[in-house]
Amino acid sequence: KDGSSPLELQFCEYLNISVCPASQSDSFNVIVYNPLPQTYPKVVGFPVTGKRFSVYNDQGALISSDVIPSSTADFNTLYIPIPMGIPPLGFRTYFIRPSSSAHLSRYAKIYRHDKGGSDFTVKNGVVALTFDGTTGRLKIMSNLVSGIVTSVDQQFLWWKPICNKGIQSSGAYIMSPALSYPYPINDGNTASVTIVEGNEVIEVRQIFENWVTQTIRLYKSYKWPMAEFEFTIGPIPISDSIGKEVVSRFTTNLTTNHVWYTDANGREMQKRVKNYRPTWSLDVTEPVAGNYYPVDSRIYIKDEAKQVQFTVLTDRAQGGTSLNDGEVELMAHRRLLCDDWRGVDEPLNELGTTGEGLKIIGRHLVLLDTIGNSPSLHRLLAKTIMLGPMYAFTPSTQSFSDYAKSYNTMYSGLVQGLPPQLHILTLQLAKPNTLLLRLEHQFQADEPPYNQSVTISFSNMFTGFSVVSVTELVLGSNENIDSVQRLQWNVEEDTCSRARSQTHVKKPLHACRPQQHSIRTNPTKSSHLRIRGPRFAVQLKPMEIRTFEVQVKYY
Helix, strand or coil: CCCCCCCCCECCCEHHHCECHHHCCCCEEEEEEECCCCCECCCEEEEECCCCEEEECCCCCEECCEEEECCCCCCEEEEECCCCCECCCEEEEEEEEECECCECCEECEEEEECCCCCCEEEECCCEEEEECCCCCCEEEEEECCCCEEEEEEEEEEEECECCCCCCCCCCCCCCCECCCCCEECCCCCCCEEEEEECCCEEEEEEEEECCEEEEEEEECCCCCCEEEEEEEECCCCCCCCCCEEEEEEEEECCCCCCEEEEECCCCCEEEEECCCECCECCCCCCCCHHHCEEECCEEEEEECCCCEEEEEEECCCEEEECCCCCEEEEEEEEECCCCCCCCCCCCCCCCCCCCCCCCEEEEEEEEEEECCCHHHHHHHHHHHHHCCCEEEEEECCCCHHHHHHHCCCEEECECCCCCCCEEEEEEEEEECCEEEEEEEECCCCCCCCCCCCEEEECCCCECCEEEEEEEEECCCCCCEHHHCEECCCCEEEEHHHHHHHHHCCCCCHHHCCEEEECCCCCCEECCCCCCCCCCCEEEECCCCEEEEEEEEEEC
């Protein structure tokens, strides 16, 4: 607020590995910032050292929270449910204080499951996960809202790489497995299991080996048919002088006809077919690596007869495939002892700070729903992974009332959240009183219910300033779109390529005949209409990105 001294904020660069010195005291404030243009609806969590806290929200009200003990380090994780959400382009402040006898956050209960026991199930009202009592692995996933029940066997495996100077070896750029099948992590791929349950979070912790562990979480307040899989892998052992390419594989009972889908840089979904290319006849020489595709944010399979879709969202770019019907496989970690001779000139064998090899922590969000419901889920949830909340900490023993006199405890940069279809790709100061604004429609035309064009007004979008004028630019923002002249070219269409992409039927190449299309080569100007006040309304079509220069007047 005006007249107040700036807060000395601390940020935690290693929250992904649960290291945060700023949150290790018993009394501190945390400002949770949401970079999305819609309300962030998920639980927030960060590491703490204590077991008992009182947590107050941005209104000074005491709220429930969970303290979940870590299985591998000397810290706990404090989870805070946020039923009101974090406002779009805004923040909420939470106040963490030492607890009194009347104000306790719940310390989670811990149960150990013995191998060889009966199957067990955890659920949160939306999703139920059943685990095999013998192997400790996931066995069945159920969507309790839609009634979908699917067998899902999730396990970790490793591919043995070729490591031979006379043959193409696996390396930084090349995956070259020595065999057509992967190895299990241990005999039977069994895991020891511990169940941890709090007010908000249920965890099933699996230990396959000392270098492969996983925590599967359900959040009780979530309304999505989703489970979170957080895995820790490494350092990958090489005492046997064999490199390893470790994958997470989900095996379901869905009939998918060797078809799966991967995203193109988080945008359009691309159809993939095993041992097939839509524009040429494929000579299959790499039955494993030749079916791996880039997965930037998601991969899914679907059973058209059952109208069921199984989707896995990733927290980073990974290789992914579906080598067998009903499977989803993602490359999680690699350690190799030979170079692939593609330019790096060294094996992919980074030793890390410990000198023993790299340890990685990754996360997959797994969705199970109908084909019709799935696009609205995976599109919106993928954004919460890519642009999750940011945390800023400040040590404090100040009371809520004293803090609120000097500082805002809640703020939003938007008058209201944007429609679910829209996302702000860019919002930056280009020059004084001038902003560069880039908007995208994040749904495809075949992804209902958000596959309609959306019109939005700039005049009542932002809280900190009013809009004076809007000029549309080309995508790269270096030219006014009205001055652009697009050339249209004469093209030839390969009818066989189109037929193959639609039917997967391979026609002989001699049967293909290009078709001439007579298209004017005259330059044509953009068809976009000029954006006029006072509403400054613009429309975005499915998958469209538009860029604007916005003149503003600050309040």
